[in-house]
Amino acid sequence: MEAIPSVDVSQVRFDETVDVAVVGLGVAGASAVMGARQAGADVLAVERSGGPGGTSAHSGGLIYLGGGTALQIACGFEDSPENMAVFLRAALGPDGDDDRVDVYCEGSPDHFDWLVSIGVPFRASFCDEPNRESADDAGLLFSGGEDSYPFDELATPVPRGHKPQCVDSAGGFLMQRLGAAVSSSGARVAVDAGAEALVVDGGEVVGLLVRTDDGTRAVRVRGGLVLAAGGFIHNEAMVAEYCPLAHVPDPAWRIGTPNDDGRGIRMGVGAGAATSRLDSFECALPLGPPHRLARGILVNASGERFINEDAYTGRIGLHALRDQDGWIFMITDDVIHESNPIGLRIGFAAASPEELAVDLGIPPDALARTVGDYNDAATRGEDPAFHKRAPFLQPIGEPPASGIGAIDLRVDHGAIYATFTLGGLATDSTGAALDGEGGRVPGLYAAGRTAASLAAHHYASGISLGDGSFFGRRAGRHAAERGRAGHTS
Ligand SMILES: Cc1cc2nc3c(=O)[nH]c(=O)nc-3n(C[C@H](O)[C@H](O)[C@H](O)COP(=O)(O)OP(=O)(O)OC[C@H]3O[C@@H](n4cnc5c(N)ncnc54)[C@H](O)[C@@H]3O)c2cc1C
Numbered sequence: 001m002e003a004i005p006s007v008d009v010s011q012v013r014f015d016e017t018v019d020v021a022v023v024g025l026g027v028a029g030a031s032a033v034m035g036a037r038q039a040g041a042d043v044l045a046v047e048r049s050g051g052p053g054g055t056s057a058h059s060g061g062l063i064y065l066g067g068g069t070a071l072q073i074a075c076g077f078e079d080s081p082e083n084m085a086v087f088l089r090a091a092l093g094p095d096g097d098d099d100r101v102d103v104y105c106e107g108s109p110d111h112f113d114w115l116v117s118i119g120v121p122f123r124a125s126f127c128d129e130p131n132r133e134s135a136d137d138a139g140l141l142f143s144g145g146e147d148s149y150p151f152d153e154l155a156t157p158v159p160r161g162h163k164p165q166c167v168d169s170a171g172g173f174l175m176q177r178l179g180a181a182v183s184s185s186g187a188r189v190a191v192d193a194g195a196e197a198l199v200v201d202g203g204e205v206v207g208l209l210v211r212t213d214d215g216t217r218a219v220r221v222r223g224g225l226v227l228a229a230g231g232f233i234h235n236e237a238m239v240a241e242y243c244p245l246a247h248v249p250d251p252a253w254r255i256g257t258p259n260d261d262g263r264g265i266r267m268g269v270g271a272g273a274a275t276s277r278l279d280s281f282e283c284a285l286p287l288g289p290p291h292r293l294a295r296g297i298l299v300n301a302s303g304e305r306f307i308n309e310d311a312y313t314g315r316i317g318l319h320a321l322r323d324q325d326g327w328i329f330m331i332t333d334d335v336i337h338e339s340n341p342i343g344l345r346i347g348f349a350a351a352s353p354e355e356l357a358v359d360l361g362i363p364p365d366a367l368a369r370t371v372g373d374y375n376d377a378a379t380r381g382e383d384p385a386f387h388k389r390a391p392f393l394q395p396i397g398e399p400p401a402s403g404i405g406a407i408d409l410r411v412d413h414g415a416i417y418a419t420f421t422l423g424g425l426a427t428d429s430t431g432a433a434l435d436g437e438g439g440r441v442p443g444l445y446a447a448g449r450t451a452a453s454l455a456a457h458h459y460a461s462g463i464s465l466g467d468g469s470f471f472g473r474r475a476g477r478h479a480a481e482r483g484r485a486g487h488t489s
Pocket of ligand 1: 023053056058064194195228257259264447464465468
């Protein structure tokens with residue numbers, strides 16, 4: 001990675017001084033501003049584009065929260081921080097940050113209340129279509145496969161996808177509400193203002209250079225600077241170096257704005273911060289709604305199943321891309337499918353699995369064996385091979401179905417494999433950037449997709465807006481407190 005070198009303070013004449021500066025106004029930056037303002041700091045936020053929003057404004061708006069939020073309780077679900085932590089450790093790992101997970105789960109109910117208090121409403125209604133935002137304004141859904149194998153055997157399944165009260169995708173609405181909170185918080189906001197480099201004094205971050213239409217301004221920072229400038233899915237060189245698989249799918253499905261170019265991470269590295277898990281990325285392969293499509297079976301090039309089809313779509317996508325070379329089909333029939341709501345190439349002409357396999361270029365014997373074994377067990381209401389749950393077990397291609405067919409989910413045949421990066425600057429659970437030797441980089445904080453956070457090597461929908469807002473808010477608060485404490489940390 002090409003780090004962006006910091007500028008020594010001796011080379012800089014500052015134009016202004018603030019307690020806390022925040023770079024980027026997506027969910028993490030807006031939350032950092034609020035955290036710092038609520039701790040009494042004088043805050044400047046700089047945003048490279050024309051206004052707040054970032055990728056967050058294009059998102060579905062799901063926020064992963066739990067541990068007994070007011071919304072979970074109002075919808076009749078019982079959760080606890082411990083139950084949530086067991087799920088997150090298993091679902092987002094391996095090699096996650098246990099301390100961070102614990103802090104997140106403990107603080108999650110309060111964080112929900114905080115979002116409500118700053119103007120983000122939620123409607124207490126449970127939507128039973130999982131994995132993507134509800135089509136109406138229902139506020140709660142399963143968004144990480146909590147109720148599917150293996151997680152349903154590890155922790156009590158509880159829905160934790162919290163969607164702000166808005167019909168369909170809620171990211172724009174969420175950012176409108178957060179943007180309004182920032183505007184009325186008394187923070188100063190500069191748009192069309194891109195952070196170019198950090199200013200250091202010895203090992204400490206003491207300011208930043210900001211490029212505006214009127215030239216470059218130098219801002220001195222008393223307490224701390226929070227980098228919340230998004231991830232790096234649109235930095236070709238970084239993706240090629242760290243997670244080349246994320247660039248295999250059609251570029252149209254890279255999740256982010258052009259400003260997800262890794263600049264925040266590169267500035268942090270230039271100031272001495274370490275990185276973590278840059279090879280980690282999310283890859284969602286949407287198979288619904290409706291979720292009943294999980295009654296089909298997913299097969300690879302050898303005609304074999306490789307996962308329980310009712311799993312979280314991000315889990316399926318990552319396994320399909322990483323372990324099956326993105327070469328998979330969903331085998332289904334006309335009764336299960338009913339229509340073609342996800343708009344993929346599909347045919348139901350085959351009379352038998354063997355005939356279908358020839359069309360697909362899969363070994364006929366293998367597909368016939370896979371379908372036969374699956375159907376035998378499904379008839380008994382069982383799936384000993386992959387533990388798909390009973391509501392999704394239905395023999396394929398048997399009457400009243402009139403034919404067996406396939407949905408083409410190959411990565412190079414138009415299927416949606418939506419990727420974005422999860423690695424970034426190493427931070428502790430206060431949001432402070434770490435130097436790779438166990439110490440902090442004084443004055444520097446990071447949050448959102450600029451930082452490696454909850455998702456170690458797997459994902460659950462809502463984690464980005466969840467950890468971005470939660471740790472962004474904490475980073476802002478800690479940066480403000482550092483200023484008040486006179487730089488003791
Ligand atoms: C279609 C879609 C659906 C999604 N659905 C969900 C979902 O439901 N739940 C979920 O959790 N996640 C979802 N995601 C992912 C999620 O939106 C992002 O991972 C998350 O919003 C990242 O937040 P952030 O604050 O880190 O970055 P951003 O929201 O991208 O904000 C970063 C900001 O920094 C600015 N910036 C960049 N560089 C600079 C610079 N040098 N100086 C100043 N400003 C700079 C950018 O312009 C941007 O405004 C979805 C994404 C998409 C596209």
